[in-house]
Amino acid sequence: MNNNRHLISILMENEAGALSRVANLFSARGYNIESLTVAPTDDPTLSRLTLVTYGNEQIIEQIVKQLNKLIDVVKLIDLSETDAIERELMLVKTKASGEQRAEMKRLADIFGGHVLDVTEATYTIELTGTGSKLDNFLRAIEKEAILEVVRSGATGIALGQKALRA
Amino acid sequence: MELITGAEILVRCLKEEGVECMFGYPGGAVLHIYDALYAQDHIKHVLVRHEQAAVHAAEGYARASGKTGVVLVTSGPGVTNAVTGIADAYMDSIPLVVFSGQVPTALIGNDAFQEVDAVGITRPCVKHNFLVRDIKNLAETIKKAFYIASTGRPGPVLIDLPKDITIGKAEFHYPKKVKLRSYNPTVKGHAGQIRKAVDLILSAKRPVIYTGGGVILSEGSPELVELAQLLGYPITNTLMGLGAYPATDRQFIGMLGMHGTYEANMAMHHCDVLIAIGARFDDRVTGKIDKFCPEAKIVHVDIDPSSISKNVLVDIPIVGSVPSVLRGMINVIRDEKLKPDAEALDRWWRQIDEWRAMKSLSYRQSDEVIKPQYVIQKLYQVTEGKAIITSDVGQHQMWAAQYYLFDRPRQWINSGGLGTMGFGLPAAMGAKLAFPDQDVACVTGDGSIQMMLQELSTMKQYYTPVKIVNLNNGYLGMVRQWQEFFYQKRYSMTYLEALPNFVMLAEAYGHVGMRIEKPGDVEGALREAFAMKDRTVFLDFITDQGENVFPMIPSGGGQNEMLLAERDEMVSTHDEGMVLL
Numbered sequence: 001m002n003n004n005r006h007l008i009s010i011l012m013e014n015e016a017g018a019l020s021r022v023a024n025l026f027s028a029r030g031y032n033i034e035s036l037t038v039a040p041t042d043d044p045t046l047s048r049l050t051l052v053t054y055g056n057e058q059i060i061e062q063i064v065k066q067l068n069k070l071i072d073v074v075k076l077i078d079l080s081e082t083d084a085i086e087r088e089l090m091l092v093k094t095k096a097s098g099e100q101r102a103e104m105k106r107l108a109d110i111f112g113g114h115v116l117d118v119t120e121a122t123y124t125i126e127l128t129g130t131g132s133k134l135d136n137f138l139r140a141i142e143k144e145a146i147l148e149v150v151r152s153g154a155t156g157i158a159l160g161q162k163a164l165r166a
Numbered sequence: 167m168e169l170i171t172g173a174e175i176l177v178r179c180l181k182e183e184g185v186e187c188m189f190g191y192p193g194g195a196v197l198h199i200y201d202a203l204y205a206q207d208h209i210k211h212v213l214v215r216h217e218q219a220a221v222h223a224a225e226g227y228a229r230a231s232g233k234t235g236v237v238l239v240t241s242g243p244g245v246t247n248a249v250t251g252i253a254d255a256y257m258d259s260i261p262l263v264v265f266s267g268q269v270p271t272a273l274i275g276n277d278a279f280q281e282v283d284a285v286g287i288t289r290p291c292v293k294h295n296f297l298v299r300d301i302k303n304l305a306e307t308i309k310k311a312f313y314i315a316s317t318g319r320p321g322p323v324l325i326d327l328p329k330d331i332t333i334g335k336a337e338f339h340y341p342k343k344v345k346l347r348s349y350n351p352t353v354k355g356h357a358g359q360i361r362k363a364v365d366l367i368l369s370a371k372r373p374v375i376y377t378g379g380g381v382i383l384s385e386g387s388p389e390l391v392e393l394a395q396l397l398g399y400p401i402t403n404t405l406m407g408l409g410a411y412p413a414t415d416r417q418f419i420g421m422l423g424m425h426g427t428y429e430a431n432m433a434m435h436h437c438d439v440l441i442a443i444g445a446r447f448d449d450r451v452t453g454k455i456d457k458f459c460p461e462a463k464i465v466h467v468d469i470d471p472s473s474i475s476k477n478v479l480v481d482i483p484i485v486g487s488v489p490s491v492l493r494g495m496i497n498v499i500r501d502e503k504l505k506p507d508a509e510a511l512d513r514w515w516r517q518i519d520e521w522r523a524m525k526s527l528s529y530r531q532s533d534e535v536i537k538p539q540y541v542i543q544k545l546y547q548v549t550e551g552k553a554i555i556t557s558d559v560g561q562h563q564m565w566a567a568q569y570y571l572f573d574r575p576r577q578w579i580n581s582g583g584l585g586t587m588g589f590g591l592p593a594a595m596g597a598k599l600a601f602p603d604q605d606v607a608c609v610t611g612d613g614s615i616q617m618m619l620q621e622l623s624t625m626k627q628y629y630t631p632v633k634i635v636n637l638n639n640g641y642l643g644m645v646r647q648w649q650e651f652f653y654q655k656r657y658s659m660t661y662l663e664a665l666p667n668f669v670m671l672a673e674a675y676g677h678v679g680m681r682i683e684k685p686g687d688v689e690g691a692l693r694e695a696f697a698m699k700d701r702t703v704f705l706d707f708i709t710d711q712g713e714n715v716f717p718m719i720p721s722g723g724g725q726n727e728m729l730l731a732e733r734d735e736m737v738s739t740h741d742e743g744m745v746l747l
Contacts, residue, residue: 013348016297017285028290058475065472071294071314074348166347 003054005034007086007156010067010076011164014040014047018072022049025070031055031063035088035153046074046166050155052131074166079156086156089126090134091116092141093148096123100145111137122147130154169335172301173202176265176332177209179308182340185209185236187227187599189220193240194280195267198332212599212628215620217244219592221251222618225260226596229579230554232385234261234316235596241267242280245326246287250586252322253291257583258406259383261320263311264292270330271299284326293321298328301336309344318351319470320383351469355486360494363441363465363482364504367495370439371510372461372517373399376422376451379406379582380444380468382575386488387411390443393492396499397506400518402430404445406582409572414551419518420527423451424719425564428526428728429518431717434459435725436517442466444488447477448583457724467491526717526730527568536685538562538637538709542569545607545635548692553605554579554597558590558614561643564715566609588617591634595621598630605696606632612665613642622675625702633695634704636668639711647714672704683708 012018019038026033031053038049053063060078067073079086096104097120108115108125111133117124127137131154138149158164170178176199180188187210192200203211214220217239224235235255239248245266255262269278285297294314296307304327311323367373375397381390387410394401394417401411402422411418420427422434434440440462445451452458458478466473466480467488474483484491498504529539542565545553555570556579557563563580572578579597581589594608615636625632637643646660669679678701682691688707695703716731 017289017295020286021289024289058479062472062476065474069470069472071346071349 003056004060005080006053006055006060007079007084007154008051008053008064008067008076009079009156009164010049010051011041011074011166012047012049012070013072013074014045015072018047019049021070021072022051022067025066026053029062029066031059035151037153037155043166050153052154075164077158077164079158082162083159084156085159086130086154087128088131088134088154089128089152090137091150092125092127092138092146094123094125094141095121095145095147097121100142104141104145107137107140111140113137167337170338171198171202172304172327172332172334172336173198175301175304175336175338176308176327177202177206178338179305179340180209180236181206183234183308183312187212188236188238189214189223189227189596190238191217191220191240191244193244193267195241195244195269195329196238196265196327196332198329199238199265199267199327211238212595212624214592214624216618217247218251218588219618219621219624221248221255221262221264222586222589222592223596223599223621224262225251225255225258225589226556226579226593227600228260228262228596229593230576230597231600232576233600234263234312237262237264239264239266240280241269241284242282244280245284246282249287249291252288252324254581254584254586254589255322256291256293258379258581259320260322261315262322263308263315264322264324266324266326267332268297268326268328271328272330274328284324288324291322292324295324295326297326298331301331301334304331304336305338305340306344309341310346313344314346314349318349319380319473352471352485353469353487353490355467355484355491355494357494359482359484360491361498363484364495364498366439366463366465366482367397367441368499368504368506370399371507372433372436372438372514373397373441373506373511374433374437374439375399375401375441375443376404376434376445377401377407377410377443378404378445381407381410381488384444384469384488385575386444386492387575389489389492389496393496396496398511399441399506400433400515402426402434404448404451404582405567405580407445408567408578409575412573413571414573419522421567422725423448424453425568425715425717428524428717428730429521431719431725431728432521433518437462440464442480443492444468446473449477452477453719453725453727454722459725524730526728529713529716529731531685532710533685535710536682536688536707538565538639538707538713539569540685541635541637541688541707541709542566542609544689544692545609546570548689548696549605549607553577553607554601556580556590556594556597556606556608558608558610559585559587560611560614561647561713561715562609562611562614562637564644565637587614590614591618592621594632594634595625595628595630598632599628607635608632609635609637611643612636612638612640612662619671622672622677622702626676629700631698631700631702634672634702636704636706637709638665638668638706639709639713640665641711643713644715650714651720668704668706672702677702677704679704679706681706681708
């Protein structure tokens with residue numbers, strides 16, 4: 001069975017310790033966790049946590065069941081099993097001097113990025129997109145030009161009328 | 167409305183929950199709670215001698231009675247000592263509410279005296295836990311804790327109480343009901359799944375019913391007996407499930423698993439339909455997973471969806487409470503007057519009887535030295551099969567499970583999942599407090615008993631006369647057995663030199679001690695001990711040092727690869743099996 005990538009989005013009680021319970025579950029049961037992002041929702045009593053994990057069908061089924069078993073978890077959706085949009089935010093600080101400067105701006109434009117901060121020698125670029133798009137940008141620019149990379153981890157939402165609400 | 171302290175709120179909540187008995191140990195952070203307990207007389211508090219024993223005693227109480235066990239410990243070492251017991255309850259799904267003291271809110275995180283992160287330490291081994299930060303939430307939190315602990319798949323819930331919360335004052339209002347939007351266990355099984363399951367069950371030529379602790383926890387024994395007898399199918403119980411179906415009934419084919427009977431394991435291996443009820447396909451039951459029930463279609467009934475298809479993929483999962491789902495099955499079978507395949511069943515029973523004729527639990531009796539199995543058989547006879555039996559962990563536990571025939575649920579109390587040595591004695595005390603009029607015996611060994619010996623003192627103070635059946639072979643027997651079979655008899659750290667004189671020890675604690683060395687004295691000693699209704703009696707049986715638990719499936723083996731006593735050469739298990747332990 002294949003280890004497929006899954007984007008799981010969880011609606012949970014916005015309470016101290018809820019995040020630890022999720023993180024704990026993954027470490028205690030030996031599941032992979034690639035990224036994790038969490039913030040309160042429009043309803044301040046609820047948090048939305050989105051994580052990326054890998055596993056075969058049986059493991060993903062267990063992960064979903066074990067997450068549902070946590071008392072703080074209200075609802076969850078495996079966004080990989082439905083039509084969904086996935087987005088991740090990345091901030092990149094790059095070298096930007098001489099000839100490099102124009103090229104860097106051009107690449108940022110091609111990838112739909114914005115330059116947020118400019119110094120004589122650097123750009124700080126903001127990009128959003130799927131994880132693979134962000135990877136592609138990092139591949140497109142010279143490796144030596146990268147000074148710092150910050151990624152938010154993937155988050156997502158289902159397409160159409162489907163909504164994850166309490 | 168009158169303002170009362172947090173400590174008083176706690177005590178009032180316990181009263182509202184109908185708590186009659188709790189177990190604990192005081193300390194700085196819980197002084198206010200102990201003061202509130204002093205001022206009342208409807209809850210009996212049992213002062214143990216070690217916090218681990220408080221939890222095991224509460225487990226014994228809960229396992230025997232079905233009620234939620236209650237524990238109160240102080241912060242720091244109080245709660246860390248309790249962790250083993252909490253983990254034990256978690257593994258066996260025992261409903262407990264554990265209150266731990268905590269340093270005052272303002273000091274949390276400052277490495278204060280006797281501070282530990284109780285919520286963090288217990289998180290992986292509780293069903294849920296709470297830190298109360300506002301006294302206004304205290305009563306509702308306690309209500310939630312009892313609700314969560316006792317519903318769905320039960321388990322321990324911990325409430326961490328900073329000292330200032332117990333001192334502060336608030337109005338007392340106990341909610342009649344709590345509703346958690348994030349917690350709604352499924353009770354009623356899906357009708358369509360039940361229908362599909364019934365069709366598969368009735369199509370079986372070689373069926374086996376395999377049931378676990380879930381049947382006992384859910385009080386599903388009457389429905390199980392009814393269904394099993396309606397079908398006439400063979401039934402086997404896990405270590406945790408013993409007593410859910412009467413062991414003396416002909417349809418019962420014994421415990422299954424590593425030390426289960428030959429007939430139970432062979433029937434599992436050859437069955438075409440497996441009906442798993444409230445069991446979780448533990449590795450001690452399945453043996454090597456890819457050799458498990460190779461020909462079977464599997465129905466699995468469990469209240470915990472995560473137990474289904476966790477270790478073994480099943481064909482028809484049914485999430486729900488055991489009695490409710492079984493009642494649904496019985497109704498379908500009765501309403502439609504469905505009948506199993508009588509001819510096939512007859513053939514199947516003849517095959518099972520052949521396996522049964524192997525008498526896999528036979529052992530060689532001796533006139534010289536006491537055989538541990540013999541002690542359990544005599545214990546069964548002397549108590550007429552009616553006593554509540556608790557056990558510790560090791561060879562004696564397996565012998566108790568094999569040779570005492572449990573005919574009713576909650577009669578057999580042991581640490582199945584975590585395998586906690588030291589469990590037996592405090593659990594016996596808890597069971598005796600739940601049922602003061604019943605005989606309670608703790609089957610233990612010279613290793614296990616020494617892990618919780620101090621509770622002999624508690625048992626004196628609270629008058630819990632139990633009979634301690636110590637199968638004393640001078641070894642950590644189960645480990646010794648594995649060293650004999652798989653480590654070429656290198657008995658590393660398993661011989662217990664300098665054992666105490668248990669008779670004098672029992673007497674030092676104010677109990678009766680007896681040492682029994684001859685097989686001929688076993689029955690008389692047991693009769694004498696059980697005749698002393700009001701005394702705790704420590705029976706120290708000096709047993710055969712080399713006796714092993716049989717039958718046995720070595721790790722890595724399949725269910726059809728059993729070793730029977732004195733018939734098979736013990737072969738070293740496969741390397742793969744060694745990893746499995």
